[in-house]
Amino acid sequence: MGYKTIVGLEIHVELLTKTKIFCNCVNEFGGDANTHCCPVCLGLPGAIPKLNKGALEFGIKAGLAFNCQISEWVKMDRKHYFYPDLSKGYQVSQDDNPLCRNGYVEIEVEEGLKRIGIQRIHMEEDTGKSIHTEGGDTLVDYNRAGVPLIEIVTAPDINSSEEARMFLENLRNILRYIEVSDCKMEEGSLRCDVNINVVDTETGKKTNITELKNLNSFKAVASAIEYEERRHISLLEKGENTAKETRRWNEVENKTVVMRDKGSADNYRYAVDVDVLPVVIEKEWIDEIRDSLPELPHQKKERFIKEYALPEYDAGVLTQSKELAQFYEETNKYAKDPKQVSNWVMGDVLRRLNDEEMEIEDLKFQPKDLADLLEFINAGKISNNIGKKVLREMFETGEKPEAIIKKKGLIQISDEGELEGIIEKVLDENQQSVIDYKNGKDRALGFIIGQVMKATKGKANPQLVNKMVRERIEKR
Ligand SMILES: [Zn+2]
Secondary structure (H helix, E strand, C coil): CCEEEEEEEEEEEECCCCECCCCCCECCCCCCCCCCCCHHHHCCCCCCCCCCHHHHHHHHHHHHHCCCEECCEECCEEEECCECCECCCEEEECCCCCCEEEEEEEEEECCEEEEEEEEEEEEEECCCEEEECCCCCEEEECCCCCCEEEEEEECCCECCHHHHHHHHHHHHHHHHHCCCCCCCHHHCCEEEEEEEEEEECCCCCECCCEEEEEECCHHHHHHHHHHHHHHHHHHHHCCCCCCCEEEEEECCCCEEEEEEECCCCCCCCCEECCCCCCEECCHHHHHHHHHHCCCCHHHHHHHHHHHHCCCHHHHHHHCCCHHHHHHHHHHHHHCCCHHHHHHHHHHHHHHHHHHCCCCHHHCCCCHHHHHHHHHHHHCCCCCHHHHHHHHHHHHHHCCCHHHHHHHCCCCCECCHHHHHHHHHHHHHHCHHHHHHHHCCCHHHHHHHHHHHHHHCCCCECHHHHHHHHHHHHHHC
16 A cells, blocks of 8 residues: 655745835834834725835745746735734735746755746735733734735645755745845744645545644654654545644644634635735846846756865755855865865864854854865864864854964974974883784774874874884884
8 A cells, every 4th residue: 555645835935125015114023012013014094005116026036036937917915814913804915816826946856856846926915913921811013014925835746744844945045045035934934834635546545635834943844744644644544534624733742733624615705905006017127137146056056066076965065055155165265175175164164053053154263264274284284183173263262273273382293303202202101002013903003193192182293103103113
């Protein structure tokens, strides 16, 4: 028996425009409650909304980056429903004529590149926020009401939690590259709902679609898909079906719970919002926006492979964010070996950033400082291991590598005369190891070299120590 999981995603993305979608209120996360509002975004009678050109431009930008067709004109529609954080009694959205259609995002699966279709991207306004107090009251903050959103709806082309995660990562990277959103899930500027069902590939029997909400991280999206996959399969195995319903992900208990039955289809009574005038989008404007698109992650990755002769894996990691890619390229301007730079950036730099939950922009040192550090290593002035110590210090203080090396006296000892005395002393103190090595125990050599390194606080040139220790033992 085989089962196939079918997943489609709906992603809401807040756009980084300076002002809201229909008024001049500031579009900013946070702020004292109800301080970023006016009669337009509150929907007071008589207020006249005007579509923000910047929001439309960002929507088109996203559509082009996701290979969509852009509509020749747009209108806005009213989606009617009641909710306390929606003071108008309707949300201004787009119904039958979305801004963008028929695009795709590629992900890398085992068999190669897989296209995940994007059915539509439409513009809409965000709602306010209800805040439930511990005292049992509900307060409403309308600061978010009227923040421009795009809703991205995928085709049901995703077949696993892993594919969903890859898709979302690529989508987020692209949106950040084109600078239309910061995509911070923790601040709600990227929100994802999942539609999932499972089909029995032998009998063709399908479960009804479940809609999943309240997914606050990519990890939650993946866990919720896996949970639902198991739930739907067990229903099929029992010959049962699931009700068409909306479920909420419970992060603490690691399971989904029913929010509401979707048995009867929602009726939003969509109607054209006659207050917002339709807008014709001229082809010249679309071309201008297309020309302004930056190099996208997959294009940058291809270039990194060609230009720096990097393995595909390295190029993929380094181009995940525009800032990281920029740091890498900038370092390379001063360094000689692109693969060495890649190793250091992907290894010690990224690991430390991840451990401290920092972004590359938070680094206290500059790309040139890293290049200088590598030059010290390549010139044999410090060892690779000392280099790592210096980098740790650069993380902490932002001091230049040269200053750290001088201050701590870390210059590598490559002077045979200086090492000779130390090696002789170590050999005198470890005569048993010398005998062991002469009797063919190679491990004893490692021990002796270790002792020499220890005696020099790691500053001795390891290759030179290796050579000299062998010679000295031979002479004994
Ligand atoms: Zn306003």
